[in-house]
Amino acid sequence: MTPVNIINQSHHALPKYQTAGSAGMDLCAFISETITLQPLERTLVPTGLFIELPQGFEAQIRPRSGMSIKKGITVINAPGTIDSDYRGEIKIPIVNLSNEAQTIEDGERVAQMVIAKHETVSWTEVSLLGETERGAGGFGHTGAN
Ligand SMILES: O=c1ccn([C@H]2C[C@H](O)[C@@H](COP(=O)(O)OP(=O)(O)OP(=O)(O)O)O2)c(=O)[nH]1
């Protein structure tokens, strides 16, 4: 467990792992009025949460499968990236991909957040890359199925 500083300006509980093996913590909407999204409409949902990740960590904002299948609502930039030096409010860009209007209520769990480690690299500019069996093959190169 890595301790991470968090400010919670919402009246909802801190995000938590729902089960011992959960990778993500659900994020609740922190809104004063119900959001209604028409088909293909998008909006930015506030959470009231501000975090201070250690360098080398990121938070990924991902859709919830239940929300996607029940309402057709997904995170439009999934996976959203929260940088370790970001000190603003975590907000969730969502879109209604269903063909009817959908609503989001205060406290509704609209997305989930996975905290992950990432590398930081420095480039070494070269004129040739190491040879591999794949080479430049991609995009279905290994077969039809
Ligand atoms: O789903 C998201 C994605 C990003 N952010 C915040 C945290 C992140 O550190 C910052 C910038 O995100 P990103 O780099 O994806 O956006 P950008 O359009 O490249 O903005 P910037 O130029 O500020 O980096 O916005 C969120 O609150 N929610």
Ligand SMILES: [Mg+2]
């Ligand atoms: Mg950016």
